[in-house]
Amino acid sequence: MRKKVVAGNWKMNNDLIMSNDLIKSIKLKLNKKIDTDVFISPSFPFLNEAIKHCKGSKIKVLAQNVNENKSGAYTGEVSLSMLKSIGIDSVMIGHSERREYFHETDEILLNKLSNSLDEEFKVFFCIGESLKDRENDLHFDVVEQQLKNTIFRINKINFKNLIIAYEPVWAIGTGLTASPDQAQEMHAFIRKIIAEKFGDDFSENISIIYGGSVKPNSASEIFGKNDVDGGLIGGASLNAEDFIEIVNSI
Ligand code: 13P
Numbered sequence: 001m002r003k004k005v006v007a008g009n010w011k012m013n014n015d016l017i018m019s020n021d022l023i024k025s026i027k028l029k030l031n032k033k034i035d036t037d038v039f040i041s042p043s044f045p046f047l048n049e050a051i052k053h054c055k056g057s058k059i060k061v062l063a064q065n066v067n068e069n070k071s072g073a074y075t076g077e078v079s080l081s082m083l084k085s086i087g088i089d090s091v092m093i094g095h096s097e098r099r100e101y102f103h104e105t106d107e108i109l110l111n112k113l114s115n116s117l118d119e120e121f122k123v124f125f126c127i128g129e130s131l132k133d134r135e136n137d138l139h140f141d142v143v144e145q146q147l148k149n150t151i152f153r154i155n156k157i158n159f160k161n162l163i164i165a166y167e168p169v170w171a172i173g174t175g176l177t178a179s180p181d182q183a184q185e186m187h188a189f190i191r192k193i194i195a196e197k198f199g200d201d202f203s204e205n206i207s208i209i210y211g212g213s214v215k216p217n218s219a220s221e222i223f224g225k226n227d228v229d230g231g232l233i234g235g236a237s238l239n240a241e242d243f244i245e246i247v248n249s250i
Pocket of ligand 1 (some may be wrong): 009047095149172173174175211212213214232233234235236
């Protein structure tokens with residue numbers, strides 16, 4: 001059985017008080033018996049407090065990024081061991097905003113991925129095509145190449161430590177969502193090529209989640225598709241009611 005996963009990507013939003021308040025509201029509203037894995041991802045300065053506030057709840061804390069080096073002269077960066085020392089064991093890698101604004105190449109992302117898996121972190125690995133790619137009918141090729149350059153270069157992965165987030169760039173923060181059929185088509189494609197590379201058992205068990213303008217009114221139809229195992233939620237995760245409604249749509 002594949003794990004259902006809903007994660008809130010808070011991006012560069014919320015200060016300390018807002019972050020703590022949002023956690024408190026989510027905690028209050030979250031069904032304690034829920035079977036879905038629920039993650040939130042505050043910014044680095046607030047992770048330590050977030051971990052403390054989430055203790056005893058079903059909410060897990062996810063870092064939005066990590067540096068690929070172990071330690072040293074990398075001003076402004078955060079390492080895996082720093083995250084581990086405050087109790088974080090999940091990290092997001094390859095978000096399109098990191099790829100585009102911070103020039104993170106597949107090579108850098110492969111290093112981040114490989115080091116994080118070595119340290120037994122759970123990795124949310126993001127892939128997805130641009131609008132131009134989709135308009136030129138290159139979306140399958142682009143996604144396949146992103147996988148070939150990164151995840152497929154790793155010999156042995158435990159499916160429990162990897163979540164793939166398909167996030168078409170044209171749907172992020174734009175209000176445009178991939179239609180449920182477009183999401184299903186791409187998720188099925190990803191699962192197929194993963195099966196060819198890592199085998200059926202791996203591909204049947206890995207969670208592939210969708211991200212890109214998921215809102216309370218669109219979540220259940222997307223989550224209802226066979227190969228969609230949950231969502232990576234941006235804007236709507238900053239509001240506790242909306243986020244919980246999305247979590248409950250699975
Ligand atoms: P939005 O839900 O705001 O489109 O953001 C999606 C996203 O980038 C999640 O990582």
